[in-house]
Amino acid sequence: MADPTNDFFSRxxxxxxxxxPDKYSGTLRVDLRVDHRTEHWYLTVLDNDVQVSRRSNQADAILQTDKALFDELxxxxxxxxxxxLRGAITVEGDLRMxxxxxxxxxxxxLSRTREVRERGRRLAGEAQP
Structure with a gap:
């Protein structure tokens, strides 16, 4: 059976x-409730690079939700x-993360915003005499 969460973090x-955007750097811990236990994923973001581990260390921000919803996210x-906004996830700490x-x-x-903006700039540049 496919595991969207594991696939996402492995990629x-x-x-x-x-x-x-380059302005983001820090750590985010994702705590996922599965039955009666919690799975931890730890992301370190620096200069467009993302490292992933399964640590449960302190982080700049902590996102908490159940795994079923996270699979959908x-x-x-x-x-x-x-x-x-619905309260289905909670975040503590630095909301920038x-x-x-x-x-x-x-x-x-959001993952496409920068691409669309850059494509628009290229097209605008090509349209100029």
Missing amino acids: LPRGDHPFL VSGRRAVKAAL LNAFRYLLPGTG
């Missing part, structure tokens, strides 16, 4: 993340902002 350390079927995390998710729009 993150591979290569550059061009849609992640990392699959692009649910939006982080909406889940946060939640924003950084949103840039890493598929289908959020």
Whole structure:
């Protein structure tokens, strides 16, 4: 059976993340409730590079939710902002790290914002005499 959360985190350390703005650096711990236990994922973000481990160390921000919802978030079927407003996820600490995390998710729009802006600049540049 596919595990969207594991697939998502296993892909993150591979290569550059061009849609992640340079202004984000820090750590985010993701605590996922599964039955009667908690799974921990630890992200370190620095210069568009993302490292992932399974540590439960202190972090600049801690995101907490259940694994079923997180599977939907990392699959692009649910939006982080909406889940946060509904109280389905909680975040403690530096909210900028939640924003950084949103840039890493598929289908959020944030992951494509920079690409669309750059494409628009290129097209505008080509249209000038």
